[in-house]
Amino acid sequence: MAETIAADMGANVWKILVAPGDHVEEDDVFMILEAMKMEIPVTAEEAGTVLSVDVAEGDVVASGQALIQFESE
Amino acid sequence: MTTEAVKKDVAGLAEATCTREQEHEKKRAAALAMGGVRKLEARRAKGELNARERIALLLDPGTFRESGLFVTSAVPADRDKTPADGKITGTGEVDGRRASVVAYDFTVKGSSSSPISNKKMSHFKELVVKTGQPLVYLCESTGVRMPDAMGGTGMGSANGKTRFLRQRESPWVSAAFGYCFGSAAWHTMASDFAVFRKGAVLAVSSPNLVSRATGQQVDAQELGGWKMHSEVTGFADAVADSDEEAIELIRRFLSYLPSHNGQTPPLAPVPSGSGDRAEEIKNIVPAERTKTYDVRKVIDIVVDTGSVFPIKARYGKSLVTSLARIGGQSVGIVANNPMFKGGALDGAACDKATSFLVLCDSYNIPVVMLVDQPGFLIGLEAERSKVAGKIINWMNALSLVTVPKIAVTMRKNYGQALINMGGGGTADATAGWWSSEVSFMDPTSAVSVVHGIDKETDPEMYELRLAEMNKGTTAYDVAQVFGFEQVIDPAETREFILGALKDHYRARTNGVGEHLLRTWPTSF
Numbered sequence: 001m002a003e004t005i006a007a008d009m010g011a012n013v014w015k016i017l018v019a020p021g022d023h024v025e026e027d028d029v030f031m032i033l034e035a036m037k038m039e040i041p042v043t044a045e046e047a048g049t050v051l052s053v054d055v056a057e058g059d060v061v062a063s064g065q066a067l068i069q070f071e072s073e
Numbered sequence: 074m075t076t077e078a079v080k081k082d083v084a085g086l087a088e089a090t091c092t093r094e095q096e097h098e099k100k101r102a103a104a105l106a107m108g109g110v111r112k113l114e115a116r117r118a119k120g121e122l123n124a125r126e127r128i129a130l131l132l133d134p135g136t137f138r139e140s141g142l143f144v145t146s147a148v149p150a151d152r153d154k155t156p157a158d159g160k161i162t163g164t165g166e167v168d169g170r171r172a173s174v175v176a177y178d179f180t181v182k183g184s185s186s187s188p189i190s191n192k193k194m195s196h197f198k199e200l201v202v203k204t205g206q207p208l209v210y211l212c213e214s215t216g217v218r219m220p221d222a223m224g225g226t227g228m229g230s231a232n233g234k235t236r237f238l239r240q241r242e243s244p245w246v247s248a249a250f251g252y253c254f255g256s257a258a259w260h261t262m263a264s265d266f267a268v269f270r271k272g273a274v275l276a277v278s279s280p281n282l283v284s285r286a287t288g289q290q291v292d293a294q295e296l297g298g299w300k301m302h303s304e305v306t307g308f309a310d311a312v313a314d315s316d317e318e319a320i321e322l323i324r325r326f327l328s329y330l331p332s333h334n335g336q337t338p339p340l341a342p343v344p345s346g347s348g349d350r351a352e353e354i355k356n357i358v359p360a361e362r363t364k365t366y367d368v369r370k371v372i373d374i375v376v377d378t379g380s381v382f383p384i385k386a387r388y389g390k391s392l393v394t395s396l397a398r399i400g401g402q403s404v405g406i407v408a409n410n411p412m413f414k415g416g417a418l419d420g421a422a423c424d425k426a427t428s429f430l431v432l433c434d435s436y437n438i439p440v441v442m443l444v445d446q447p448g449f450l451i452g453l454e455a456e457r458s459k460v461a462g463k464i465i466n467w468m469n470a471l472s473l474v475t476v477p478k479i480a481v482t483m484r485k486n487y488g489q490a491l492i493n494m495g496g497g498g499t500a501d502a503t504a505g506w507w508s509s510e511v512s513f514m515d516p517t518s519a520v521s522v523v524h525g526i527d528k529e530t531d532p533e534m535y536e537l538r539l540a541e542m543n544k545g546t547t548a549y550d551v552a553q554v555f556g557f558e559q560v561i562d563p564a565e566t567r568e569f570i571l572g573a574l575k576d577h578y579r580a581r582t583n584g585v586g587e588h589l590l591r592t593w594p595t596s597f
Contacts, residue, residue: 009414010452036447037515038415039363063454 002051005042005068011035013059018068022050030068033061048072104142104156108180116180121250122316124161124178127211130320131174132165139163141193146182148221155181158190159214162197164206167324170332170339171204173197176211177257183215186256187222188230194256195236202242205333209323210247210264216255216279237263241435241591243333246326248319249273249299249309262308263595265432266326266384269299269309270319307388307425308596325382329396329403330436334591337437337584338403344378351375351564358445358563362485362510365411368393368443371483372406375399375443375567381406384429389421390414391450394429399441400571405433408443409494417450418490423463424597426493430470431590439477439577441570442495445484447515463597467493470593475586477501477577479570482509482548483563496556502573505548505557506566516542 011033018030029041030050051069055061105125107113113123122130128137140163146155159181164173175194177184201208221227237259239245247264249257253275261267261275269275276283276297283291294300303309311326313319331338357370372381376397384394390413395406407426409416418426433440449455449464471478471493480495482505491511492499505511512519520538521527528535548560561569578584 009417009419009450010454036415036417036450037363037517038365038411038417038447040365040415 002069002071004066005030005070007033007042007061007063007065007067009033009035009040009063011040011061013055013057013061013067014039016053016055016057018050018053020050020052024048024050031055042067044070046072100143103153107156107178108182112180120315123180124176124184124211124213127248127250127316127320128161128163128165128174128176130317131209131211131323132167132172133169136165137163137174138165140196144189144193146187146218146221147189148187151182155187157181158187158193159184160186160190160193162193164197164200167207167209167327170327171206172209172327172332173201173206174209174211175260177213179213179215179251182218183252184213184257185215185218187218191236191256198235201245202240205243205335207244207246207327207330207332210245210257210260211320212247212249212253212257212261213251214253214255214257216257239263239592239595241265241334241588244327244330244436246323248313248323249275250316250319252279252293253297254279265330265435265595266310266323267308268311268313268319268322268326269302270313270316271299273299275302275308303385303387305388306596307385307421307428309387310384312387326396329382329398329438334436334588335585340401341377341380341398343398343401344380347377348374348567351567354563354566358484360508362515365415367412368408368410368416368445371443371566372397372408375570376404376406377401384432385425389419389423389425391416391418392422392425394425396438399567399574402574403438404570404574405429405438405440406443407440407494409446411445414450416446417448418446418493419450419455420458420460420463423460423467423493427463427467427470427593428597430467430474431593434470434474434476434586434590435588437476437585439479439574440474440495442478442480442500443566444480444482444486444491444494444496446487446490446494447485448488449490464489464493466597468499470590471495471499473589475579475589477574477579479573479577480504481561481566481569482506482511482551482557483566484508485510485515487512487514501577502569503557504559504561504566504569505551506563507548507560508563509548509551510546511548511551511556512542512546516546 014032014034016031024044025047028044031042033040049071054066144158145152159178161176245264246266247261249261249269258275274293274297280291280293303312380398382396393408393410478500479502480500519542524538551557552560
C-alpha cells in the first residue's frame, strides 16, 4: 500500500539515509530530523520500498509535511 | 379495551396459570432470548460476542447475579420486544472482588436508552458509590430510543441530576465495542479507563444524522472511529483486536486498582527475574543527550517482569504513561520518550500527564517519573494548541497529588518541564543518574541566547562559552543543593524506587491519599 511518511513536528532535515528505490526493513531509519536539540529518527513502521524522497538535507519542514512516499509490503 | 382484547387477555391468563413454575420459566426464557436467534446468529457470524457472552467473560464463572431480568419497555406495544429493555445489569466478581456491570444488548432495539433502562443503570451507579466497587460498562448503543424520548414529556421526564456525576469513589471502566452513541458514548467518556475494540465508533451523533443535518457525507470511522480516538483525541486508553481482548484488558486494568478509593490496590506476587536485567539499562540509554532511544525498554527492566499496562499508548507519544508494579505494588509510570518528538512535551503529552495523575491520585497509586526531556515543545503549533494552559493544569494537578511521587532523572532535564516532571521540590523522593545533566535550557541554546553567537560565525568563542555553560549542570551540582536526595548508578533505579515506596508509604492513612483531583474532568 502506498503511503506518505510525514513529519510529526516542525524540524530541520539533518541527514537523509535512503534514496528512491531503496528497500527498507521495519525500524530502518529513513532520515534524521533535528529539533529541540535532538536527533529524531524517522523510521519505517513496516518493510517496503521508498518511492520518493520529498525533502532535501537542510530543509525546514512543518508538522504534517510529507517527507517520503513509501510502498509497504 | 375491546371485547376481543379482553377475551385474548383472559385466554392468556388461563394458559399462563398452568403452573407457576412453567409460567416463570417461560418468562425467563423469553427474557434470556434477547433480541432473538436471527440477530444473535448474525453477530456470531461477524465474530462479535453478545451482551450475555461478554458478561460471562468479564465475571468469574458462576458469580453473575442479575438484576432486572424481567424489565421491559414501558411502551405497551414494545413489551414483548424488549427483553431486559436492552440493558443487562447485575453484580458479580472479577478476580474474586465484587463488581457491577451494565451490558448494552444491541439486539434489543439497538440497546437504545429508555426511562426504564436508565432506571436500571442509575441503580448501579448508586450501588457502587455506597458499596465501593467498580462499575463496568460494556458499551454498544444507537443512543436514545425514538420516538419514546420525543416531545416535552419525553425530555421533561429525564432524571439527569446525578447521571454523570463522577467523584471517583470507585472506578468506572468502559469497553466501546461497536456503535457507541447516546449513553454508551457518555458512559465511556465518564469512565476512568476506556478500551476501544477495533471497528468501534463513538460520537455525539451518528454519521447518518450528521449527514442529514449538515448535508455533508461523513464516514463513521473518520467521525469517531477507534483509530481517531486512540491517535487524535486520546479518549481511547487502550485498543483491542477483539471483544475477548477488550474484556481481558478491563480485567487486567482492574487488577491494578483498588475496588474503591478508601483502600490501596491489591498486591501481586513479584515474578522471578524482576530487576535482574538492571545493568542492561546502560546499553539502552545513549550517553550523548542528542541521541534517541525507546524509554519503554527501560521501564520493562525497572518494573516487575511483564507488569507494564500502557495507558493511551497511541496518543501524545513523547510521554509514556503506564500502570505497572514494582515489588508487587501498583505504580503509575510517567516517562519521557525521546523516540517521539525527541521527548519534547506537547499539548497532547500535557493532557495525557494530567489525566494520568488524576487516575493515580484518585485510586491511591504512587507515581513514578522517569525523566529525560529537552523541554516543552515550542513554536506556533504548540502555542495555538493552548500548551501554556495545559502546562499549568499539569502543574496544578501535580501539586494536588497526595500519593507518593518519586522522580528519577535519567539523562537531560531542562526548563519548566523539569518541574512538571517532579523536579523543583514537587516530588517526595528524588534521584539523578550520575550521568544526568540539568539546567534551565540546553547549553547550546543558552550560548546563543546569552551571548548571541553561534557555532558557524564564531567557532572559537562559541566553544569557550559552551564549556562555561556546561559547567555546573551535573547530578552532583543538583545534589549539592538537595535537588536530588541521591545520585545513583542507572542500574540502581529499581532499588531506589523500592526504597522510596517504603519511605513514603502513607502509614497514618493505610496508604490512602486525599484524592484532591477526584472531581477533575474525566477527559482532557
